[in-house]
Amino acid sequence: MQVHTLRLPWSTPTSMLRFIPRFSPTRNNSPFPLSSSSSSSKIVMTASTETSKPKPWLLVGLGNPGSVYRGTRHNVGFEMVDAVAEAEGISVNSVRFKALFGKGRIGDVPIILAKPQTFMNASGESVGSIISYYDIPLNQVLLIFDDLDLPFAKLRLLPKGGHGGHNGMRSVINHLKGARDFPRLRIGIGRPPGKMDSANFVLRPFNKKEREELDFTFQNGAEAVRVLVLEGFNKSATLVNSAKSSKLLNR
Numbered sequence: 001m002q003v004h005t006l007r008l009p010w011s012t013p014t015s016m017l018r019f020i021p022r023f024s025p026t027r028n029n030s031p032f033p034l035s036s037s038s039s040s041s042k043i044v045m046t047a048s049t050e051t052s053k054p055k056p057w058l059l060v061g062l063g064n065p066g067s068v069y070r071g072t073r074h075n076v077g078f079e080m081v082d083a084v085a086e087a088e089g090i091s092v093n094s095v096r097f098k099a100l101f102g103k104g105r106i107g108d109v110p111i112i113l114a115k116p117q118t119f120m121n122a123s124g125e126s127v128g129s130i131i132s133y134y135d136i137p138l139n140q141v142l143l144i145f146d147d148l149d150l151p152f153a154k155l156r157l158l159p160k161g162g163h164g165g166h167n168g169m170r171s172v173i174n175h176l177k178g179a180r181d182f183p184r185l186r187i188g189i190g191r192p193p194g195k196m197d198s199a200n201f202v203l204r205p206f207n208k209k210e211r212e213e214l215d216f217t218f219q220n221g222a223e224a225v226r227v228l229v230l231e232g233f234n235k236s237a238t239l240v241n242s243a244k245s246s247k248l249l250n251r
Contacts, residue, residue: 056103056110057229058136059084060127062145062168065117073189074202076214077144077168078115080187083218084225085113097133098126106229112136123168124175131176138182142228144221145169148198150188152210153217157185157224157240159233183233185221185240 061081069075085092090104092113099114112134116126131141139159145168150156160181163169173180192201206214220240228236 054110055136055140056112056134057106058112058114058127058130058134058141059225060099060114060116060123060130060141060143060172062120062123062143062166062172063115064120069203071205072203073206074120074146076146076187076189079214080144080185080218080221081113081115083222087222087226097129099130101130106226109229111229120168120171122171124171124173127172128175138176138179139233141182142225143169143172143182143184145184145186146189146202147186148189148191148202150186150190152188152190153213154188155185155217155221155224155240156188157183157228157233157237159183159237183228185224187217187221 059081061077061079063069063075063078064072071079081092084090085102085104088104088106088111090102090111090113092100092102092115094101095117097114098118099116102113104111104113112130114126114130116123118125127141127143130136131138145166147156147164147166149164161184162180163173169184176182189202192198224236224240227239
C-alpha cells in the first residue's frame with residue numbers, strides 16, 4: 001500500500017505524526033467487491049425508490065353542509081365517511097379544498113377522506129381540486145352517495161358508470177371533463193312514498209327503525225372500504241354485491 005506523510009504545522013510534535021493510506025476516488029476501497037454495474041447507477045436507483053411514494057386513495061362522501069341537512073337521506077355519503085373515519089381512527093376536522101378533510105391510513109395504505117362543503121350540486125369543485133392537487137389515479141377515487149333506485153339500506157359497489165340523475169355525481173363527472181372510470185359506492189335510500197316529490201324525499205330524516213338498519217349498513221360499508229383498499233375492487237364488490245353480503249360482513 002502506498003503511503004505518504006501527513007504534513008502538519010511546524011509547531012506540531014513529531015509524536016503526533018501519522019501515516020494514512022492513499023485512497024483513489026476510482027478504486028474500490030471497500031472490502032466488498034463491486035458488481036459489474038456502476039455504483040453510481042445503483043445510488044440513483046435506490047434514491048428514486050426511496051423517494052417514490054404510493055398515491056393515496058381518495059374516499060369522498062357526497063352531501064349538503066349544515067345542521068339543517070344532517071341526518072337526511074341525501075347525506076348518507078357524509079355518514080359513511082364518518083363511519084370509515086371512526087373505524088380507522090382518522091380525524092376529518094380540517095377544512096381544505098372546500099371540504100371537511102382528513103388524512104390517515106388503512107393498514108399501510110395512505111387515505112384521504114373528504115366531505116365537500118360546496119352543497120351537493122357543486123361537489124365537483126372540491127373533488128376535482130383534490131384529485132388534481134394529489135395527482136390521484138381515478139381508479140383510487142371512491143365516490144359514496146345516496147341512490148333512490150336501490151332498496152333502503154342496500155349497498156352496491158360499481159367500478160364506473162354515469163351520474164344516474166344524481167346532481168352531485170353529475171357535478172363530479174363534469175369537473176373531471178366527462179371521465180367516469182372511477183369506483184362508486186351507492187347507498188340505497190328507497191323510493192318516495194305515494195306521489196311525494198323526490199327532491200323533498202331526499203331531504204327527509206330517517207325514523208328510528210330506519211336509523212337502526214342504516215347503522216348496520218354503515219358498519220358494512222366501512223368494512224367493504226377496508227377490503228377495497230387492502231385487497232382490491234373485485235373482492236370488495238363480490239362481498240358487497242352478493243345477496244348474502246350483510247351476513248358475510250357482519251360475521
